[in-house]
Amino acid sequence: MKRGKIEAATGRLVRRLNDLGRVTDQPGRLARTFHSAAMRRANTLVGQWMRDAGLKVKVDAVGNLIGRGEGSRPGAKTLLLGSHLDTVLDAGRFDGALGVLLPIVALGELRRRGVQLPFAVEVLGFAEEEGVRFASAYLGSKGYAGRLRAADLGQRDARGLSVGEVLRGASGRFQLPKAAHRGRDLLGYVEVHIEQGPVLESRKLSVGVVSGIAGQTRVRLTFRGRAGHAGTTPMSLRRDALAGAAEFVLAAEACARRDPTLVATVGTLLVSPGASNVIPAEAVLTLDVRHARDATRRKALQQLFSRARRIARERGLTLDWRQTQDDDAVACSRELTALLARSVRAQQHGRCLELTSGAGHDGVVMSAMAAIAMLFVRCRGGLSHHADEYVAPADLEVALRVIVDFLERLATVAVT
Numbered sequence: 001m002k003r004g005k006i007e008a009a010t011g012r013l014v015r016r017l018n019d020l021g022r023v024t025d026q027p028g029r030l031a032r033t034f035h036s037a038a039m040r041r042a043n044t045l046v047g048q049w050m051r052d053a054g055l056k057v058k059v060d061a062v063g064n065l066i067g068r069g070e071g072s073r074p075g076a077k078t079l080l081l082g083s084h085l086d087t088v089l090d091a092g093r094f095d096g097a098l099g100v101l102l103p104i105v106a107l108g109e110l111r112r113r114g115v116q117l118p119f120a121v122e123v124l125g126f127a128e129e130e131g132v133r134f135a136s137a138y139l140g141s142k143g144y145a146g147r148l149r150a151a152d153l154g155q156r157d158a159r160g161l162s163v164g165e166v167l168r169g170a171s172g173r174f175q176l177p178k179a180a181h182r183g184r185d186l187l188g189y190v191e192v193h194i195e196q197g198p199v200l201e202s203r204k205l206s207v208g209v210v211s212g213i214a215g216q217t218r219v220r221l222t223f224r225g226r227a228g229h230a231g232t233t234p235m236s237l238r239r240d241a242l243a244g245a246a247e248f249v250l251a252a253e254a255c256a257r258r259d260p261t262l263v264a265t266v267g268t269l270l271v272s273p274g275a276s277n278v279i280p281a282e283a284v285l286t287l288d289v290r291h292a293r294d295a296t297r298r299k300a301l302q303q304l305f306s307r308a309r310r311i312a313r314e315r316g317l318t319l320d321w322r323q324t325q326d327d328d329a330v331a332c333s334r335e336l337t338a339l340l341a342r343s344v345r346a347q348q349h350g351r352c353l354e355l356t357s358g359a360g361h362d363g364v365v366m367s368a369m370a371a372i373a374m375l376f377v378r379c380r381g382g383l384s385h386h387a388d389e390y391v392a393p394a395d396l397e398v399a400l401r402v403i404v405d406f407l408e409r410l411a412t413v414a415v416t
């Protein structure tokens, strides 16, 4: 693509990322969660950009925003490109949004230049990926891929509303959706995402391809003991749920530290009744364990489960161990990734780095219906899930060039 054109397109992408970054449920910080008012506004805004790129827009039963463009060949297969439009709390403006907005700008550029792709494309803005509102991730892509289950609908948010109630909404009706496509009708799913880690930066590269996504398991643990007076209950007679939880937090940290490729995190802790002069009766915490090898992750979970049971036994507590998410590691498609890597080398002075992703992505769910490939884009300091998340325009330009190049390459090789 000519220099001036791609610079203008990059400028458009930067402006849109900024505009979408202001669509929030919480003044002063970015937060968009599943089916919130800001998510509806985001769908309207991004839907307009999709239309400007020549795509036909709809929102599916789960709330996913879908922009579709037909291929020049009738009955051609479909290439899916996308990411999520929800955010964490106090989020940056690139996580998720980049993977939705960049393909829209790329397709707009091809259209401007009169290029017609032989295959159909769908740009997907998933309604939920982060697991913020319901502590259960991928509700959007699960709905699209036909993998939403009745159990997912029972998850409740902080106000006690369930996923099912939210989806039934005003109409009172909701059916678990079937997959949006048959696998054989798809060319694949390509996701552009910020790296959310420091590797590309350390190698002085704008972009890289992903070989696979680490598996991850999330567990919600509840330790229950007995409340009591903080002044009159001797230490030997206490059943302090928070002290048990604290012991478990340190055990999880120690377990993961024994293996430099394993990570384990306790990210939330809720204590009740929560008064300075009352012994905690209940502590609810979440555990998140990830590894590129499924066997390693499972072994760590087994060890932590045994440890939690022992802590409960020794302290006279009860333990409730509830797995809320369990996703095995996912390998990216070799063919699609090789093609993407060729585009990367063409736009990055012959250099392409392959990375594994420690973060989960919609590609995990989408791999059940399509071959997947991912492009990672360098972010400053590897920082993500933070308001200071930043991608330099020069890196956005390289990523945009890569996706345009990839679409044109795919047009020449795709069996449609």
Ligand SMILES: [Zn+2]
Pocket: 084, 095, 096, 129, 193
């Ligand atoms: Zn993300």
